[in-house]
Amino acid sequence: MRFHIIRALFVKEVRRHLANRGGLALAGLLVVAALLLSIFNPTQVDAGSGGGDLVGGVHHCFVEYAAETPFVKGLKDRVPPALKAQVVFREVPPHLLASPLAYSPGTAAIRVVESDRDGRRLTFDVWHPPGDPGAMAPYERWFFRAAADVFRERAAAPPFIAGPDYSLWAVHEILHRLHEQAPTQVPEVNVCWHGLGAKPLDIRSAVATALVVFALYFTCCYLLPTLNCEERERGVLLAQALSPASPAEIVAAKFLFYPVAGLGLAAALAGIYNPAVLGTLFFWLALLALACGFLGVGMTVSTLARTQRAAFMGSMCYLLSVSLLLFVCSQSGVPLLPQLAIETHGPKILHAAMTRGVEPKHWLNLLAAFVLGAAWMTLAGWLFRRRGWQ
Secondary structure (H helix, E strand, O other): OOHHHHHHHHHHHHHHHHOOHHHHHHHHHHHHHHHHHHHOOOOOOOOOOOOOOEEOOOOEEEEEEOOOOHHHHHHHHOOOHHHOOOEEEEEOOHHHOOOOOOOOOOEEEEEEEEOOOOOOEEEEEEEOOOOOHHHHHHHHHHHHHHHHHHHHHHHOOOOOOOOOOOOHHHHHHHHHHHHHHOOOOOOEEEEEEEOOOOOOEEHHHHHHHHHHHHHHHHHHHHHHHHHHHHHHHHOHHHHHHHOOOOHHHHHHHHHHHHHHHHHHHHHHHHHHHOHHHHHOHHHHHHHHHHHHHHHHHHHHHHHHOOOHHHHHHHHHHHHHHHHHHHHHHHHHOOOOHHHHOHHHHHHHHHHHHHOOOOOHHHHHHHHHHHHHHHHHHHHHHHHHHHHOOO
């Protein structure tokens, strides 16, 4: 490839985007949004958090146990429809029940631990977000009511009288009385609360991460396909194909411009929110991995679409399809399919980098993002060489 041709094509892309007032206006709005997010943050961003008021909501509650007993089966049968998507049952090795596991932000757990081998004593460990035990109230209310119902049936006790004032402590008292009435059928129950669950969800860091991801998507998955199809409609792309520039040089110029523009805009947004993040290697690697993936998606859409309208619809259909796929998989508990989408890994690693909470698992997400990004770019390059200028 010849550098002077790539440079000329790169300058052409720069001038064309400087004349695109709509793209510049949207980029300016993203910067303004990041500025407002930073200005209206009453607390300073420290080295260990993303700053701002914390949202202590728990969107998923794990019910963890060492083995599936009749008691656990009874709990599963009593999950109300309103909580079926949020309550996740999972078996955990016994030696891990005694120590906290790594929970994702916005998640917590209730553990069922047998205190002796005979199963006559149970301990319910409630792991809630630190400083916010009330976030687990809906799950605790269901769990202890369901546990009381299971033990009531086992002890052949009369039904409970439910009402609006039926408090959680009343359920605890019922469990204690059931054990006194039928000690052989109903175990002794102890309840412990621990503030060592997942970190509370930081709404400002989540919004800042969404802005950074959208900046990359806007540059690579929206501007690239629409403007590339504009060149095709006007015959500019065909003229480039008939010029001394080779297909590889045309692709290289686009592969250089759009990631650079996207990385610059995304880094500006992240730097406005938290300037310290610009000095971390993981942040730049996360940006690069996500930019490569979105660039491959954008080039694939631009080679398959024929008009600007088709390119716009293709980009929106891709965004909607992936969003629906991830939502359905999360609600249905599908474990492997979401891992094939770069949108699964990108926001995780960017959020970890921007909140300075990088853990070993995030390096695996980073590796997966690079692999998926390389696959998308390989597919895009192959498609463009075959039919990109047609």
